[in-house]
Amino acid sequence: MANNWSEDTLYVHAGQMRDWPQEVPTAPSIIPSTSYRSADPAVMDAILGGDAPGFTYARHGSPTVAAFTEAVRLLEKGAMAHAYASGMAALDAALYAIRLQAGDHLLVSQDLYGATLNLAEQLWGSAGVIMHALDVTDEEALQEALDRWHPRGVLLESISNPLLKIPDLPRLVEAAHQAGAQVIVDNTFATPALLNPLTWGADLVVHSATKYLGGHGDAMGGVVVGRAEYFDRLHQYAKLRGSVLSPFDAWLLHRGIKTLGLRLARQSANAAQLAAVLADRPEFQQVYYPGLPNHPSHAIAKALMGAKGYGAVVTVELPGGRPQVFSFLSRLRLIGSATTVGDVYTLCLYPRIASHRNQSPEMLRQMGITDGTVRIAVGIEAVDDLVQDILSALQP
Ligand SMILES: Cc1ncc(COP(=O)(O)O)c(C=O)c1O
Known part of the structure; x- marks a missing residue:
């Protein structure tokens, strides 16, 4: 599919313009x-050898997954993309793709999703x-590391x-590249609707498609997008680890993308x-949103994505700690309390018992997360x- 359609058009059509001769279904098929089956063993040989496009076995690739993956590739403006069974699998594959190996150092944002920190520290550790966690919005600390x-x-x-911190991507990428490091950006919270990290020089973009790409809370998946040179290792990872996206989930995620914008x-x-x-409101000690002028990342958020919006998450700080948060969450009637973001429904999460449950008090202090922090995924x-x-x- 030509790459010069506007984003609004791509949401609806990307991944669906295949070269079928006639009677193309309007909606993607599962x-x-x-x-x-291949009638000609030479064709199967060429496909298995990577010399011809096509499908042989679903762990190596399948049409419904390919259609969804192509849609994400086009929206993220990458040369290639690969899909996986979850965002965690996609992150693991991206770390494999950059050839991370024993003895290597890996710098990670201290504000990463908790499971991603554990993946880097425990499994890759x-x-x-050797993992080092730091505040990547602190340019001096980053340069030093x-x-x-x-x-x-x-x-x-x-x-x-x-807390919705946004790093100065162009500067961070430049500093990292000068030091010989590859940059992987998890773009789950921004989505390509607000930000394209590859256009700011990132090497790989990762998504938990389970969140905004799908958008309806009914399918799990992950995607890695980037330059062509990464494809072979990303594909090998899927074939050998087996963490492949199912056609049913791919179909739901692809359907979700049509309304992403x-x-x-x-x-x-x-x-x-x-x-x-x-x-x-006086009930809140603090309200975090990158669109608010008092948010520490407001200026960079405005520069990188301001015209498109500042994202769909608002985080608040309640003064009464855990007892007040528990009471607040249990008294919500419309808004649910759940451990996800990106759905069409508004959901609240209490990081202290969920995403940041296993962080040490010291780390939480360093991050700025307290017993009163509540995330609202709008x-x-x-x-x-x-x-x-x-x-x-919040009424007494
Ligand atoms: C920013 C981010 N990245 C990755 C993941 C992991 O994605 P998944 O649950 O699809 O494995 C999550 C999950 O919450 C997330 O919030």
Whole structure:
């Protein structure tokens, strides 16, 4: 498919313009077959050898997954993409793709999703990789760590969770490349609707497609996008680890992408309005939203994605700690309490018992997460209803 269609068009058509001669289905099809027959063994030989496009066995690739993957590739403006069974598998594959190996140093954002930190520290640590966690928005600390460790890679999120810090990507990438490090950006929270890290020089972009790409909370998947040279290792990872995306989930995720632009526009607008209302209320000690001028990342957020929106997550700080948070969460009527983001429904998460459950008190202090921190992943509902639900759940 030509790459010069506008983003609004790509959301709807990307991954679907195949060269079928006639009677192309309007909607993508689910092809669940685990294997593909070839009448000509020479063709199968060429496909298995990587010399011809096509399908042989679903762990090596399948049409429904390929269609979804192509849609993400086009939206993230990469030369290649590979899909996996989950965002965690995609992150693991990306670390494999940069040739991370025993003795290597890996710099990671201290604000990474908890399981990603554990993946880097525990699984890659047991393989001999030495991880260093730091605040990647602190340019001095980053430069010092690059000079000191000469890492193989830098792994960060374009919008951090839950305090929504946004690194200065162009400067970070330049510094990392000068030190010989490859940059992997988890773009799950921003999505290609707000930010394309590859256009700012990142080497690989990763998504938990389970979140905004799917958007409806009913399918799990992950994708890695980047330059062509990474494809062979990403493909080998899927074939040998077996963490492949199922055709059914790929079909749901691809369907979700068709409304990604609309959803993110609405969710970002809702989040901006909600943040502005909550910031004026005395019930909250602090309201974090990159669109608010007092957020530490506001200026860089404005430069990188301001015209498109500041994302769909608002984080608040309640003064009463765990007892107040538990009472608040249990009294919400419209908003659910759940451990995910990116759905059309607004959901709250209490990081202390979920994403940041296993962090040490010292690390939490360093990150700025307290017993009163609550993340609100804003959906597409009427924002007045969200405000009403939040304020009435806080009534004594
Ligand atoms: C930013 C981010 N990256 C990666 C993941 C992992 O994705 P998955 O749950 O699809 O494995 C998550 C999950 O919450 C996440 O929030």
